[in-house]
């Protein structure tokens with residue numbers, strides 16, 4: 001193939017042998033050589049003979065040139081490679097983990113960090129990222145909760161659009177952008193008991209209203225690729241789920257991109273127990289709609305045999321090949337297989353450090369701030385920095401570190417040192433019994449203690465489910481001793497999930513700040529927040545449990561016929577733990593005393609085709625600028641199906657000058673009141689709707705407006721004999 005032109009793809013397919021076609025559907029992995037990731041000699045040979053057309057886990061300009069040269073200049077048909085990588089929360093510059101980014105509730109920022117990551121990754125020769133991860137997760141035992149937008153489907157939708165726009169830009173042939181992959185469709189976030197890769201078994205309405213909306217938004221935003229989840233729903237692994245991948249995605253939603261399997265997921269259909277061998281596994285996946293077999297385990301070994309057995313047809317293979325080639329064409333790879341590689345990306349990386357700093361501060365959630373313990377004064381006595389995460393550069397990278405390097409990360413300790421030049425910073429590297437004694441001596445000597453605890457990055461992410469997501473025993477003991485000194489303790493919690501905090505910290509710490517895994521500038525951003533240069537910008541995108549037994553816990557639960565009532569025994573509660581979370585969805589404190597007031601709506605009724613505008617004032621009673629997130633939730637008190645107590649439908653991050661009032665406006669149409677009815681159709685019902693406006697999802701704290709929806713169905717008449725269970 002001559003470079004610089006776009007081929008006639010159908011004519012190209014007509015020239016391809018069956019092994020070459022299967023090669024286009026096969027993604028192999030790079031490996032780690034001494035100097036970094038490379039395609040091994042075997043992979044280079046498979047690119048030359050056309051038996052692999054895609055690769056993952058490869059980056060760096062040199063390795064990319066070598067691989068693309070083998071495919072596009074040294075193979076019979078000269079078809080370039082798609083090169084994929086998990087550019088999830090940054091590439092060389094690492095941004096906060098997605099759950100942390102979600103906490104910033106800032107779609108412009110979400111888009112900006114994705115665009116920056118795309119730019120760095122594209123310069124390294126990557127063309128496809130396996131991101132954004134859009135699995136709504138309500139179980140912090142699941143390690144992968146850190147990779148996504150949290151518990152709320154609407155946040156997931158907004159996150160999806162921002163990330164797709166950020167990674168992909170206006171056109172995929174922009175050499176500074178990547179094709180994005182919305183993953184992992186199929187209720188991966190609903191994995192049972194939070195155990196990774198485990199089954200999901202959920203209702204059709206949970207699937208439609210909780211798990212799928214973010215994927216629908218990604219498709220509407222033009223996402224180039226979709227990855228099905230590893231797990232199964234009621235026995236059907238997503239990799240073989242034709243109703244989901246073809247019926248819903250392609251036929252109903254009109255998705256015309258590629259579907260790429262998860263790592264070895266096609267071959268794992270055998271282990272799931274739905275395919276007897278590779279030929280059956282390959283046939284199930286291809287017929288369900290999977291175009292690319294990541295790792296190639298089954299397509300390369302079984303697809304030809306599946307054809308012989310009549311389990312798949314040649315037109316089905318050709319259709320998948322065409323979709324893969326079309327993506328290569330859209331990426332501009334036929335015109336330039338070396339698309340985007342180099343020149344030196346250093347200047348962009350330097351520019352991205354400021355963005356990383358801003359994003360990390362915007363993600364931090366201040367859970368507690370007793371007597372305005374934070375921000376800390378720039379002058380005063382010594383500050384002791386204590387705890388296992390204080391000097392943990394590598395952990396700041398979080399679970400998907402991309403091409404990030406620990407040596408590029410600013411540690412929490414270094415950030416604090418830089419932020420408080422006028423105060424003595426005491427620190428003792430922790431190891432052994434003597435250092436424990438020395439640590440306590442520092443604590444007693446200091447005026448304030450910054451405790452840096454939480455999880456290491458290897459405790460979150462894939463295959464890192466935790467049955468007991470809490471603070472490790474050694475840290476609980478250390479925290480107890482620090483509190484016992486009587487000095488103010490500022491607890492910094494690094495984590496990939498909400499972790500149950502010990503009462504000693506919840507009750508007695510002066511402040512608790514969730515810093516997640518903040519990325520390359522984690523420490524600098526912490527310094528900015530501790531000295532008050534930046535607001536702690538985050539609000540919880542996920543409910544923070546008070547006890548492990550509450551999990552799964554989320555704000556959008558249904559009320560039940562017997563809501564919890566401490567005075568009534570036969571109500572929905574526990575004997576031994578509270579029902580209320582430790583911190584609600586949306587919780588997070590700022591430094592300025594902001595409050596919501598004067599909620600208004602411009603009309604009292606709304607019908608089909610009409611819109612209404614809600615406004616609310618955000619008042620800053622303080623003397624410093626502040627920022628908060630205005631949230632609008634919908635409550636449907638009487639419907640044909642019991643609805644969640646409230647559902648987030650709009651949010652906006654807003655800054656307010658000292659002493660000023662800013663007004664936020666939200667425009668709504670009746671689709672925000674729609675839900676999946678008893679007949680599994682999306683319906684809007686007439687009647688009362690309450691709009692709850694303010695911050696965190698605590699019903700009694702929110703401002704309430706009541707409106708009337710007209711022109712919808714009646715909740716009584718909607719009852720039907722076609723109930724889902726009887727179909």
Ligand code: NOJ
Nearest residue numbers: 056086130183262263462
């Ligand atoms: C497995 C993970 O589930 C998926 O999210 C990721 O993209 C692939 N591995 C490739 O690394």
